[in-house]
Amino acid sequence: MLTMNHSLMSPNLNDRPKGQEIDMVVVHYTGMQSAKAALKRLCDPAAQVSAHYLIEENGNIYQLVPNEKRAWHAGVSYWMGQHNLNDCSIGIELVNPGHDYGYRPFEKKQMQAALELMRCLIQSYPIPARRIVGHSDIAPTRKIDPGELFDWAWLAQHGVGLWPSPIPLKQETKDFYNFASHALEKIGYQIISSDKKDLIPVIQAFQRRFRPKKVDGNLDQETITIINGMVSLLT
Ligand SMILES: [Zn+2]
Incomplete structure (x- = not known):
């Protein structure tokens, strides 16, 4: 079913920590003007970056790093109490010019x-x-x-990843920032503090993924109910 192009290999890899399980997937876009430029960079020893897979807009998949090796895509990172997520994850790059070069919808294929x-x-x-x-x-x-x-809702409909339904908060919840900081931490995000300024980038990340029509970092009612819905999927 899955046809894979193995004609290019990246030298940018090392061993995963001993006994480390692969238990995570991290999705990226290439953010470069062409697939060719992205492949060149991901295989350039000087760039010190890589991913296990790159998917072209026509659906071609390159495997650049074997799954059992550690690719260099996540950088400084945190999820569910863990740092250094290159250790445990598979990195997938989707070709897209990204926000700097003309961000566009991902192709169906x-x-x-x-x-x-x-x-x-x-x-x-x-x-x-x-x-x-x-x-x-x-x-x-x-x-x-x-x-x-990136259509996370469609992926979830097809059995990959989570997609929450909004659930209203209990009446007695008054401090929305306090609620959101605890809930987002439970989901997996790194929370520095429940100060508004520290939470804004995290709220934006959540919205970019689960309320993509409006990514403004504002903790509005809709965002709160989606966060609440997401937490309820985990318990
Ligand atoms: Zn990335």
């Missing part, structure tokens, strides 16, 4: 290939749905990829 690839990874490794994330989820102050046009 490209999404279909991403779905097939992730289904295959879920079957091969113990990857819980809540550990299929975007780069922006694990590095909210540094990264915005794969961005608000």
Whole structure:
């Protein structure tokens, strides 16, 4: 089913920590002007970056790093109490010029290939749905990829990852920032403090993923009910 191009390999890899399980997927966009430029960079020893897979807009999949090796895509990162997520994750790059070069919708064939690839990874490794994330989820102050046009809802409809239904908060909840900081931490995000200014990038990351039509970092009612819905999926 899944046809893979193995004609390019990245030298940018090392060993995973001894005994480390693969239990996470991190989705990225390339953010470069072309697939060719992205492949060149991901295979350039001087660039010191890589990913396990790159998916072109036409759905072609390149495997650049073997799954059992550690690729260099996540950088400084955090999810569910863990740092250094390159240790435990598979990195998937989707070709897209990104916000700097003309961000555009991901192609249907490209999404279909991403779905097939992730289904295959879920079957091969113990990857819980809540550990299929975007780069922006694990590095909210540094990264915005794969961005608000990546269709997480469609993936979840097809059995990959989580998609929450909104649930209203209990009446007695008054301090929304306090609620949101605890809830977002429970979901997996790194919370520095419940101060508004510290929470804004995290709220934006959450919205980019789960309320993509409006990514403004504002803790509005709709965002709160979606956060609440997400938490309820975890308990
Ligand atoms: Zn990225």
